[in-house]
Each structure stands twice: as structure tokens, then as C-alpha cells.
Amino acid sequence: xxxxxxxxxxxxxxxxxxxxxxxxxxxxxxxxxxxxxxxxxxxxxxxxxxxxxxxxxxxxxxxxxxxxxxxxxxxxxxxxxxxxxxxxxxxxxxxxxxxxxxxxxxxxxxxxxxxxxxxxxxxxxxxxxxxxxxxxxxxxxxxxxxxxxxxxxxxx
Amino acid sequence: xxxxxxxxxxxxxxxxxxxxxxxxxxxxxxxxxxxxxxxxxxxxxxxxxxxxxxxxxxxxxxxxxxxxxxxxxxxxxxxxxxxxxxxxxxxxxxxxxxxxxxxxxxxxxxxxxxxxxxxxxxxxxxxxxxxxxxxxxxxxxxxxxxxxxxxxxxxx
DNA sequence: GAAGGGATACTCGGATACGCTATGTCCGAGTCGGACAGG
DNA sequence: CCTGTCCGACTCGGACATAGCGTATCCGAGTATCCCTTC
Numbered sequence: 055x056x057x058x059x060x061x062x063x064x065x066x067x068x069x070x071x072x073x074x075x076x077x078x079x080x081x082x083x084x085x086x087x088x089x090x091x092x093x094x095x096x097x098x099x100x101x102x103x104x105x106x107x108x109x110x111x112x113x114x115x116x117x118x119x120x121x122x123x124x125x126x127x128x129x130x131x132x133x134x135x136x137x138x139x140x141x142x143x144x145x146x147x148x149x150x151x152x153x154x155x156x157x158x159x160x161x162x163x164x165x166x167x168x169x170x171x172x173x174x175x176x177x178x179x180x181x182x183x184x185x186x187x188x189x190x191x192x193x194x195x196x197x198x199x200x201x202x203x204x205x206x207x208x209x210x
Numbered sequence: 211x212x213x214x215x216x217x218x219x220x221x222x223x224x225x226x227x228x229x230x231x232x233x234x235x236x237x238x239x240x241x242x243x244x245x246x247x248x249x250x251x252x253x254x255x256x257x258x259x260x261x262x263x264x265x266x267x268x269x270x271x272x273x274x275x276x277x278x279x280x281x282x283x284x285x286x287x288x289x290x291x292x293x294x295x296x297x298x299x300x301x302x303x304x305x306x307x308x309x310x311x312x313x314x315x316x317x318x319x320x321x322x323x324x325x326x327x328x329x330x331x332x333x334x335x336x337x338x339x340x341x342x343x344x345x346x347x348x349x350x351x352x353x354x355x356x357x358x359x360x361x362x363x364x365x366x
Numbered sequence: 367g368a369a370g371g372g373a374t375a376c377t378c379g380g381a382t383a384c385g386c387t388a389t390g391t392c393c394g395a396g397t398c399g400g401a402c403a404g405g
Numbered sequence: 406c407c408t409g410t411c412c413g414a415c416t417c418g419g420a421c422a423t424a425g426c427g428t429a430t431c432c433g434a435g436t437a438t439c440c441c442t443t444c
Contacts, residue, residue, distance in 0.1 A: 055213050056387090057299045058427060065323045066305055081376065090309030095429050101378070114437025115375040130326060143213045143299075149222055150353070153246030154364060159356055166349035167221045170286060174337035181330035193322035197306070200315055208310060212426090214388060237415065251390050257417070270398020271414040 060099040060137045063091060067100060068108070068133060068187045072125040073198040074205055079111075079118030084208065099137060106136035125187035131179055133187075144171040216255040216293045219247060223256060224264070224289060224343045228281040229354040230361055235267070235274030240364065255293060262292035281343035287335055289343075300327040 067085055074080055082100065086093035100119050103109040110122040121128065146168035151161055191198055223241055230236055238256065242249035256275050259265040266278040277284065302324035307317055347354055 055211065055294045055299050056297070056301070056427095057211050059301075059303065060427085061300065062303060062305060062323065069323070070311070079376095083376085086309075088309050088311040089305040091305065092429060094431075095427095097377080098429090104377095111377060112437080113377045113435070116438060117376045117436080119377090130323075130330075138211045141212070143211050144217065145212070145215075147215065147218060149218060149245045149247065153244050155226070155244040155357060155360065157360060159353065161353075163350075166346050167218065167225070167286075169349075170338075170341050170346065174286075174334045177337045178330045178334035181333045182326075185326050190322050190326065193325075194319075197315065197317075201311060204311065204313060212388095216388085239415085248390060250392075251388095253416080254390090260417095267416060268398080269396075269416045272399065273397080273415045275416090 055143060057134075058138060060102075061134055063089070063096060064099055064103055064133050064137050065130065065187075065190070067096075067119075068103075068121065068125070068128060069190050069198075070201060071109070071119065071121050072187050072191050073201045075121065076202075077205060078120035079116075080120065081116075081118035084205075085119070087208075088205075103133065103136050106132070108132055108136055121187075125191055128187040129183045130185050130187075130190075131182040134182060142172065142175050144168070144175065146171075211299060213290075214294060216258075217290055219245070219252060220255055220259055220289050220293050221286065221343075221346070223252075223275075224259075224277065224281070224284060225346050225354075226357060227265070227275060227277050228343050228347050229357045231277065232358075233361060234276035235272075236276065237272075237274035240361075241275070243364075244361075259289065259292050262288070264288055264292055277343070281347055284343040285339045286341045286343075286346075287338040290338060298328065298331050300324070300331065302327075 066089060070085070070088065071078070071080060082093050082097045085091075085100075086096050100109055101111070104111045104119065104122075107122055108128055109119045111117070111119050146165050148161075148165065150156065150165060151159075222245060226241070226244065227234065227236060238249050238253045241247075241256075242252050245252075256265055257267070260267045260275065260278075263278055264284055265275045267273070267275050302321055304317075304321065306312065306321060307315075
């Protein structure tokens with residue numbers, strides 16, 4: 055059960071875009087060079103964030119991506135959902151209702167296993183929903199300072 | 211980020227093996243027919259549970275699988291870890307240390323994003339570790355009764 | 367100096383290719399239980 | 406009645422095939438900015 059790399063990329067890009075708010079928008083080329091990532095594929099992931107309303111994309115020359123909302127109103131859960139999809143990791147296929155074991159049974163109530171997994175995923179989601187991009191920016195404020203400084207003298 | 215089907219299979223099989231403790235061991239053929247699952251692949255997943263010490267496999271005629279511990283001492287986390295591996299879903303590849311953004315930075319402290327994701331996964335794991343096969347058995351006691359009854363007159 | 371036109375630099379959306387992993391199947395080897403034969 | 410042998414049932418471990426998805430790249434179209442030309 056592995057999470058896509060895009061999540062790490064998306065979170066770092068959101069934090070960086072938060073720090074570079076004055077320079078917005080930031081082009082894909084620069085973001086990709088910033089983290090040494092494949093530009094085309096990074097573009098695709100950020101487009102997903104734009105479609106979810108997390109990023110705003112401005113076309114044309116000097117275009118690029120910027121945060122669509124203040125960083126306090128973007129949670130980690132938002133980013134994960136936009137990039138990984140809204141589906142839960144555990145999918146109950148109701149195997150108890152198939153095969154010889156299902157005979158003569160009435161399964162009105164939901165599957166206990168499914169319910170337990172859902173509770174666990176809810177706890178996970180709650181943690182992620184309680185932490186915003188602004189929190190992440192504050193966690194490493196010196197890195198943000200350095201980012202602003204280095205970005206100014208970036209070629210391209 | 212999808213969990214393998216084997217987790218659902220494994221959990222249902224563990225619960226069923228708990229109910230059928232008196233009839234142990236239960237053969238793959240029967241378990242597969244019980245849930246209408248591909249026998250060969252189910253075998254592979256249960257072998258993984260056996261290797262993890264959750265199930266006990268008895269070879270030879272009238273052999274099969276049975277719980278290696280009392281169901282109160284098998285947590286959902288145990289089953290998930292045995293089937294999905296111990297790796298965390300989010301893997302931090304430290305992209306902040308690569309590319310142009312890393313220049314002139316010292317990254318002594320761990321990545322804040324990684325730490326936040328780890329906290330969330332810990333909450334998830336804690337939920338799963340707090341729930342055992344015995345809990346799941348108790349949740350649907352009537353289904354357990356029906357299982358014991360139907361299993362007795364199962365052909366094969 | 368102002369207006370128009372073209373070049374440039376980006377994003378957008380879709381199409382395509384590749385590789386890894388989950389899924390599913392198959393086979394030979396080992397092991398246990400029972401049947402059967404011989405003493 | 407006891408013992409040894411054979412056979413069938415079942416698991417074990419590995420090898421192999423398939424499908425789906427994450428990863429990665431490319432292309433045509435659209436749009437905004439800049440520069441250059443022209444009046």
C-alpha cells in the first residue's frame with residue numbers, strides 16, 4: 055500500500071508556493087528545477103491540484119501556478135485527496151455474501167471489518183485535515199527565508 | 211492509494227478460523243469455496259500470514275490452516291502488516307535536498323511534511339492495533355453461529 | 367509616440383509508452399493420515 | 406494383532422503469466438506577455 059510520489063511533490067510545492075507568494079505565479083520549469091523533478095509529470099500533478107481548486111494556474115507568458123487560497127485554508131488532507139483520489143484505501147467487496155458461507159444468511163448490518171477499517175482511516179484523515187500548509191510553512195521558517203533569497207537569483 | 215484485496219480476505223479468513231476453531235485445521239479448498247475466492251492465490255496470502263506467525267499451517271492429509279494464537283492476541287494491525295508489508299504508505303524521498311532549492315541549506319532536522327504524515331499513519335495504526343480478531347468475532351456473533359452450523363454440512 | 371502584428375513563453379488536455387506491483391496460475395517437493403498387505 | 410509399505414490429500418516454495426496503475430514523455434491548441442514594425 056504505497057502512496058504516489060506526487061503527494062510528496064504536491065505538498066512541497068504548495069509550501070514553496072506559499073513562501074513565494076510575492077513572486078507568484080511560479081512556472082513549472084522553475085518548480086521542477088527547484089526540486090530536480092521531471093517537469094512534464096510534475097505539471098500533470100499540479101494540474102490535478104488546480105482542478106481541485108487548490109492551485110490557481112495563469113496561462114501565457116510569465117504564467118505559472120500559485121496558491122488559490124491562503125495557506126491557512128489548505129489542509130494536507132485536501133492535497134492528498136486531490137492527488138490520490140477520494141476513494142478509501144480499504145475497499146470492502148462483501149466477500150461474506152459470496153460462496154458457500156453466504157447461504158441462509160441475512161446481512162442487514164454493515165460488515166464489521168469494513169467498519170473497523172473505516173474508523174482507522176477516519177483517524178488518519180482527521181490528523182491530515184488538522185494540519186495546513188501554513189503550519190508546514192511555520193515549521194520550517196528558516197527554509198522559507200532561504201527559499202525566498204535563493205529564488206530571487208535563480209536563472210530562467 | 212489502494213490496499214490489496216488480500217487484506218479483506220485475510221481478515222475474513224482469520225475471523226472464520228476463529229469461529230471454526232473446533233474443526234481446525236481448515237483446508238484452502240474449503241476456505242476458498244466458503245468465500246468464492248481463487249484457491250491458489252488465497253493460499254499464497256494465507257502462507258504470508260503463516261510466515262508472520264499469525265496462522266499455523268499443518269501439512270499432510272486433513273491439513274490446512276488454523277490460528278496460531280488465541281484471537282484476542284491477533285490485532286488487525288498484525289494482519290495488515292503481514293499482508294501489506296511493514297513499509298509506511300508515505301515515503302519521504304527528501305526532494306527538498308535536491309535541485310536548486312537545496313543550495314546553501316543545512317537540513318539537520320527531519321522534514322516537517324514527513325513528520326506530519328508519520329503522525330497521521332501512527333493514528334491509523336493505533337486504531338488498527340486496538341482492535342483484535344476476537345472483537346470482530348464478537349461483533350457478528352450470529353454470523354459465527356451460522357458459520358459453524360453451515361460448515362458442518364459442507365461437502366468436501 | 368501609439369497601434370498593430372508576430373514571436374515567445376507558458377498552461378491545458380489528450381494520447382502514448384514504459385515499468386512495477388498486485389493478481390492469478392502452475393508445478394515439483396515435502397509431509398501427514400489412512401488403507402492395505404504381510405508376518 | 407502388529408508392523409511395514411504404498412497411496413492420496415494437502416501444504417510449501419518457487420517460477421511464471423497477466424492486468425492494472427503509477428510514472429514519464431510528447432504533441433497540438435489556447436492564451437498572455439513582450440518586442441518589433443509601421444504609421
